[in-house]
Amino acid sequence: MRIILYECKKILKLPLLVIIILFTLLFYNLFMDSQYYPNDDASLAAGVDLAHILMDKYQTVLPYSEMGILQEIKQQQLQSLDSLVQHNEVLQNAGVKDYQQLRGMDMDAVGKEIQEAFWEIDFDKGIREVFLYQGIDNIEEHMEYAPFMGIEKGREEEAAKKICESQIAQDGDEATIKRVAQVIARNEMSLLPTGAFNRMAEDSSKFGVLLLFSCLILILPYQIRERLAHVNPLFATTNTGRGIFGKRYIAAVLSCLLVCLLQAGAFLSVLFKVGILKYRFCPASGNGWDYLWFDMSFGGYLTLSISITILFNIAIVSVFYLISRIALNYIVGLAIGLPTAILIGILYIKVMNYFLFVGHLRQLYVQFGFIAGGLLLAAMIVVILHFRDRKRDVMV
Amino acid sequence: MLTLAKVTKKYGNHTAVEDISINMENGLYGMLAPNGAGKTTLIKMITTLLLPTSGEILYNGMNIWEMGTAYRDLVGYLPQQFGYYKNNTPTQYLNYLACLKKMPKKQVAGRIAELLELVGLSDVAHKKMKKFSGGMLQRVGIAQAMLNDPKILILDEPTAGLDPKERVRFRNIISALGKDRIVILSTHIVSDIESIANQVIMIKNQHLYQMDTVDAICNMLEGSIYELEIPNEEFESFEQEYQVLSARQESGHMLVRFYVEEEEGIPKNSVLCNANLEDVFLVVYQ
Incomplete structure (x- = not known):
């Protein structure tokens, strides 16, 4: 244990940790969207508003029987917008009485002053109300051609097919249709805003890439440094030094696990700061047409997604460990390690984007296969290296 | 042990x-x-x-x-x-x-x-x-x-x-x-x-x-290590005939330390020396 702690200290060098912090900041700014949520998109903000209004009353789900509340909220927004119209001198002079009348006007045919007054209401003073109004409009519109609740018993599959055709996959397979039918039969709508769900699902796969490079930054210099120090023959003649490679691997895994957990903490802090964590108890199905293959809460999905990402990255540590064991020096290590990390990263984003989201069944198999493949590869590397290191001639 | x-x-x-x-x-x-x-x-x-x-x-x-x-x-x-x-x-x-x-x-x-x-x-x-x-x-x-x-x-x-x-x-x-x-x-x-x-x-x-x-x-090399003073110009031919272990330049001539296997081949005026480990090393690993 003392040796493993020594090795962990050697891995977790301050300059490397600083590099990881800087890389993380850069990565968040360049690639992660969650940190801007929901302010990067006004329609998202409206979704959040709607969710908050409903969560105050219904906590996590809106029952179908309570759908009427959407109309009430819509009316409230309309009243606010009417009031804005009525307080606008230009619109009053032009004879516009309410928002719906304004909305119905052909803006190309009116004067510049009316156009400006319209934009002022739609994109500035009444933007929150407009988006909230439109958000509810969208739900109602979708409910008309692809209802996702309030379906007559026995007609769920038909409705599911409709949803699949319009929202999920044009040629929704049987399993997908069955799963959607199962979800919509519940006759309630999760109050988790679709925008928050999507943002999180996209960022989770990017988070995997962040972990991948963090582990690479930790492992590669450590293992190559050990090799270049030419200490292995000396260590192998000592009592415990014979098993030094195994101990180094354990230390590498533990150090990477620590960094991954810290990264997960940082990721969750961002999600907390922007308010996404508020929906952790809502069912992970969005308030629209995002369904998961398995029933779970948004918090459960978040935990599962982050845990799988960490597990996969810990498995990939063995790939980096192998590279650093065979690389002759830093240049070779980087020349092999960097493209490998980029390749795995691209694959990870490609495969793990929208983890567990209902779509083609094949996608689910690919996701599970990818994770299982990573774990299997790691296990193979560990076993091969273990037997190689156990050979009585010390390979140095 | x-x-x-x-x-x-x-x-x-x-x-x-x-x-x-x-x-x-x-x-x-x-x-x-x-x-x-x-x-x-x-x-x-x-x-x-x-x-x-x-x-x-x-x-x-x-x-x-x-x-x-x-x-x-x-x-x-x-x-x-x-x-x-x-x-x-x-x-x-x-x-x-x-x-x-x-x-x-x-x-x-x-x-x-x-x-x-x-x-x-x-x-x-x-x-x-x-x-x-x-x-x-x-x-x-x-x-x-x-x-x-x-x-x-x-x-x-x-x-x-x-x-x-x-x-x-x-x-x-x-x-x-x-x-x-x-x-x-x-x-x-x-x-x-x-x-x-x-x-x-x-x-x-x-x-x-x-x-x-x-x-x-x-x-092991007792009686096989000698030293001899030779003119500089003879060194090359001497080296071809005997296994030279060391050679030192002295005033106008060279002091050569060499190994001979048989007594008959010893040049005149050669001085018998005690062998040291370096001599053994050079002879054994020639």
Whole structure:
């Protein structure tokens, strides 16, 4: 244990940790969207508003029987917008009485002053109300051609097919249709805003890439440094030094696990700061047409997604460990390690984007296969290296 | 007692050492052979870095591979290429190695201080090793090999790259260590072992050529080493006829030390000399 702690200290060098912090900041700014949520998109903000209004009353789900509340909220927004119209001198002079009348006007045919007054209401003073109004409009519109609740018993599959055709996959397979039918039969709508769900699902796969490079930054210099120090023959003649490679691997895994957990903490802090964590108890199905293959809460999905990402990255540590064991020096290590990390990263984003989201069944198999493949590869590397290191001639 | 019984090491078709049998008790053993003769292979087998292809190595009658960690607890090793962490101080590095050697925590600090004192590095105990000279690093190497107070101390080419002053210093340290343990000093530098080795092990063509005291080994060439003064211009033809061991330019002529196998071939005026270990080395490994 003392040796493993020594090795962990050697891995977790301050300059490397600083590099990881800087890389993380850069990565968040360049690639992660969650940190801007929901302010990067006004329609998202409206979704959040709607969710908050409903969560105050219904906590996590809106029952179908309570759908009427959407109309009430819509009316409230309309009243606010009417009031804005009525307080606008230009619109009053032009004879516009309410928002719906304004909305119905052909803006190309009116004067510049009316156009400006319209934009002022739609994109500035009444933007929150407009988006909230439109958000509810969208739900109602979708409910008309692809209802996702309030379906007559026995007609769920038909409705599911409709949803699949319009929202999920044009040629929704049987399993997908069955799963959607199962979800919509519940006759309630999760109050988790679709925008928050999507943002999180996209960022989770990017988070995997962040972990991948963090582990690479930790492992590669450590293992190559050990090799270049030419200490292995000396260590192998000592009592415990014979098993030094195994101990180094354990230390590498533990150090990477620590960094991954810290990264997960940082990721969750961002999600907390922007308010996404508020929906952790809502069912992970969005308030629209995002369904998961398995029933779970948004918090459960978040935990599962982050845990799988960490597990996969810990498995990939063995790939980096192998590279650093065979690389002759830093240049070779980087020349092999960097493209490998980029390749795995691209694959990870490609495969793990929208983890567990209902779509083609094949996608689910690919996701599970990818994770299982990573774990299997790691296990193979560990076993091969273990037997190689156990050979009585010390390979140095 | 450390016993090598018919030890052979092969790498595919290449034989590194063959059929070597040696018995070693406490004392300093100089392993003498030119580069590539198999010294390092033999040492790696004694340190359990390599497994003999055939034969066995026994410590007090027990196979060292079967002893495993119990044997490694008895071994101190300074490899030919002493690896260290440049940013470590000797104290940090020795602490780490003490941990690898599973030394009890309480003993470590005292033992490190004692050893750094022994090798004359107490004043730089907390300085980073990247600033150390080759000699200082080798002394750290000795200290680490001695950490666990080994019963078998193995030093592989420890003086390579050291200046004469450092080599003398190093020799003195080694000499003091051989009293109550087996010290195996592998080298191709004759002067390293000539004055301190109790026994010399000579390896030639992957086989054990000779193992004896320095005097006994030198006596092998008794009556075969001569010195002669010759004019400078005759040196080239002389060199073709005799095995010249050394030649020194003196005022107007050369003083040549040479080896003759048979008495009939000795040039006139040659002076018979006592053979030294260097002569033996040059004759044996010609």
